[in-house]
Amino acid sequence: xxxxxxLRTFFRPKAASExxxxxxxxxxxxxxxxxxxxxxxxxxxxxxxxxxxxxxxxEPLPYWLTDEETxxxxxxxxxxxxxxxxxxxxxxxxxxxxxxxxxxxxxEQLGQKAGEYDQLIEQLERRVxxxxxxxxxxxxxEPAQTHLLRTGVSLTLSAVVCIGNYYLIDHxxxxxxxxxxxxxxxxxxxxxxxxxxxxFFYEEGTRLSGRRLIEETGLPLSASIFILVQALQTxxxxxxxxxxxxxxxxFLLAGKLVLSxxxxxxxxxxxxxxxxxxxxxxxxxxxxxxTGLDQLRQEISHLQAEKWPVATAQKQADSQRAxxxxxxxxxxxxxxxxxxxxxxxxNRLTEQQRQAIxx
Numbered sequence: 001x002x003x004x005x006x007l008r009t010f011f012r013p014k015a016a017s018e019x020x021x022x023x024x025x026x027x028x029x030x031x032x033x034x035x036x037x038x039x040x041x042x043x044x045x046x047x048x049x050x051x052x053x054x055x056x057x058x059e060p061l062p063y064w065l066t067d068e069e070t071x072x073x074x075x076x077x078x079x080x081x082x083x084x085x086x087x088x089x090x091x092x093x094x095x096x097x098x099x100x101x102x103x104x105x106x107x108e109q110l111g112q113k114a115g116e117y118d119q120l121i122e123q124l125e126r127r128v129x130x131x132x133x134x135x136x137x138x139x140x141x142e143p144a145q146t147h148l149l150r151t152g153v154s155l156t157l158s159a160v161v162c163i164g165n166y167y168l169i170d171h172x173x174x175x176x177x178x179x180x181x182x183x184x185x186x187x188x189x190x191x192x193x194x195x196x197x198x199x200f201f202y203e204e205g206t207r208l209s210g211r212r213l214i215e216e217t218g219l220p221l222s223a224s225i226f227i228l229v230q231a232l233q234t235x236x237x238x239x240x241x242x243x244x245x246x247x248x249x250x251f252l253l254a255g256k257l258v259l260s261x262x263x264x265x266x267x268x269x270x271x272x273x274x275x276x277x278x279x280x281x282x283x284x285x286x287x288x289x290x291t292g293l294d295q296l297r298q299e300i301s302h303l304q305a306e307k308w309p310v311a312t313a314q315k316q317a318d319s320q321r322a323x324x325x326x327x328x329x330x331x332x333x334x335x336x337x338x339x340x341x342x343x344x345x346x347n348r349l350t351e352q353q354r355q356a357i358x359x
Contacts (some may be wrong), residue, residue, distance in 0.1 A: 062091060068334065071240035075335045079342025089332055097326040103321045110314040117307035124300050128293060135289050138282060143275040146268040155261040158254065162191070165250045172231050172243065190223035190251035 064074040078085055122304075170183040178182065224247050231240035 018072045064179045075338025077341040079339040080346050085339045100321050100324050103317050105319045113310050121303050124296050126304050128296050145192045146271045148268045151265045151268050175234050186223050190220050224248035
């Protein structure tokens with residue numbers, strides 16, 4: 001009979017005829033008396049402590065942890081004495097800490113390995129997302145409007161207006177100046193505004209100064225006045241004045257119109273070149289990028305396949321550690337329960353009863 005069973009025997013309710021103390025045989029076990037019902041205590045079956053695979057050395061198991069009944073007796077001994085349970089609890093914890101140390105190292109190593117796989121997979125997935133976004137953007141990108149037809153028509157009409165203006169000036173100056181170079185010089189002087197970078201006619205919120213007004217209107221006005229003087233010699237005053245206004249406005253506005261149309265044409269040509277480049281990219285880059293995506297996805301699948309055994313081994317190590325920790329907690333609770341029971345009954349036992357328990 002174990003110590004815990006002996007301790008419970010003293011506090012088991014008995015009939016009046018069973019008050020006499022039990023008789024102990026030479027082996028130290030109580031001899032059942034006539035009519036005495038031997039107490040039966042059914043304890044849970046002792047589970048062997050799990051062993052850690054792969055450990056190079058095994059710490060010797062304390063004798064009082066060899067089976068459950070011995071652990072119960074150890075709890076009773078400490079409960080009936082004046083000792084505290086901290087030392088035994090520390091021994092149990094230290095023993096299981098020694099048992100779980102290889103598992104902790106294995107779990108840490110496998111965790112680092114799995115983390116490396118996760119980092120590589122995350123990098124590849126980020127590259128896949130970026131490449132997929134690039135493919136989507138390129139597929140959804142539409143060619144820009146070039147307006148080349150409209151710009152070409154506008155440039156043609158502007159050129160026709162300028163040519164007509166030239167012949168009008170030549171017709172007006174021909175009676176006095178039959179040399180065509182003179183007509184060309186007057187025309188170019190009036191069209192001087194064509195070579196200016198900007199014009200206050202096409203700008204908003206620009207401060208107009210006298211210097212800029214003379215710069216932009218000086219030569220066109222001078223050329224128009226020169227044509228007016230020559231027109232008054234062969235035409236009526238009304239015709240000459242109307243010719244002056246018409247030619248002066250053409251000098252001011254037609255030049256900028258031609259310049260603006262040329263700028264628009266240049267931008268349209270650049271846009272057309274970009275559109276051709278976009279079409280080439282859709283034909284060449286998208287298939288190449290999709291092939292690269294397939295390769296990246298294959299690499300991800302390969303890394304995931306390599307990670308799976310590592311993750312499985314880590315889960316198994318975690319499970320073994322959890323089993324050891326559960327076993328440790330159960331043994332500690334078992335020891336504490338017997339210790340607290342014996343400590344609570346210690347002062348209620350007589351010296352004879354104590355000797356009967358220990359003998």
